[in-house]
Amino acid sequence: MDYLALYVTLKLALVTTVFLMVIAAPIAYLLAYYRFPGKSLLEALIYLPMALPPTVIGFYLIIIMSPKGFAGRAWGTITGGSLLFTFLGITLASIVYSIPFAVQPMKAAFSKIDRRLLDAAYVLGLSKRAAFLRVIIPNSLGGIAASAVLVFLHSIGAFGVLLMVGGSIPGETKVASIAIYEAVETMNYQAAGMIALSFIPISYVFLLLINKINEGSRI
Numbered sequence: 001m002d003y004l005a006l007y008v009t010l011k012l013a014l015v016t017t018v019f020l021m022v023i024a025a026p027i028a029y030l031l032a033y034y035r036f037p038g039k040s041l042l043e044a045l046i047y048l049p050m051a052l053p054p055t056v057i058g059f060y061l062i063i064i065m066s067p068k069g070f071a072g073r074a075w076g077t078i079t080g081g082s083l084l085f086t087f088l089g090i091t092l093a094s095i096v097y098s099i100p101f102a103v104q105p106m107k108a109a110f111s112k113i114d115r116r117l118l119d120a121a122y123v124l125g126l127s128k129r130a131a132f133l134r135v136i137i138p139n140s141l142g143g144i145a146a147s148a149v150l151v152f153l154h155s156i157g158a159f160g161v162l163l164m165v166g167g168s169i170p171g172e173t174k175v176a177s178i179a180i181y182e183a184v185e186t187m188n189y190q191a192a193g194m195i196a197l198s199f200i201p202i203s204y205v206f207l208l209l210i211n212k213i214n215e216g217s218r219i
Contacts, residue, residue: 002174002176002179002183002191002195004170004171004174005170005174005175005176005178005179005195006176006195006198008087008171008172008173008174008175008176009156009175009176009177010156011087012087012090012091012094012155012156012162012175013094013151013152013153013155013156014152015091016091016094016095016098016151016152016155017148017151017152017155019091019095020095020098020099020102020147020151021102021144021147021148021151023102024099024102024103024106024147025106025137025144027046027103028102028103028106028107028109028110029106029110029132029136031043031046031103031107032107032110032111033110046099046100046103047100047103047104048100049096049097049098049099049100050100050101053160054097054158054159054160054161054164055160055161055164057093057096057097057161058093058160058161058162058163058164058165059164061092061093061096061161061164061165062084062164062165065082065083065084065089065092065165066084067082071083071092072084084165084166085165085166085167085169085172085173086166086172086173087166087172087173089165089166089173090162090165090166090173090175092165093158093161093162093165093166094155094158094161094162096161097154097155097158097161098151098154098155098158101147101150101151101154102147102148102150102151103147104147105143105144105146105147105150106140106143106144106147108143109140109142109143109144109146109147110136110140110143112140112143113135113136113139113140117135117139118131118135118136121134121135145209145210146210149206149207149209149210152206153203153206156175156176156177156199156202156203157177157199158175158177159175159177159178159181162175162177162178163178163181168182176195176198176199179191179195180192180195180196183195
């Protein structure tokens, strides 16, 4: 079994999940509680990766991250390195690819909170930031957990966008889905089967976790 590819996959999924939990919460809060010009356009843009084929996302990320693209050029100026075919590159690709799965469940959870709780918090003198941290977040743990699980599982299953942006560099950008593809290409079905089998308990455990969290939040 390609343990190195599994390590890169889990590392990528963990980094993507942690980062998106931090940035998706304020975005979901903004979309759930504020009205402003262009809100529908922003929301559609955030959810766009759900509708686009991974290869389309990968193509545009290559353009953006290439040495001539604005992100690649800026990164090259600062570090002298490249974003393409690096772990950082596939991490950025994974974040873009998975952001709808982070924002959508959080927004749904935030929208379900009784507005009277927020009104009471404001009457008691809490600022909007304090109300977000002390009222909205604690009452949305099920949605936040669902968001984290969806992002994690979506990240470990990513293939096309990562292959285009990162290629298949062992220990750097070669994830489990790419390892399975390469094993099947060389007709090494035993190796492909072993890696594929490893996904089942990982996914099952995370789904059990979210079910337990949701059951607890309904008590």
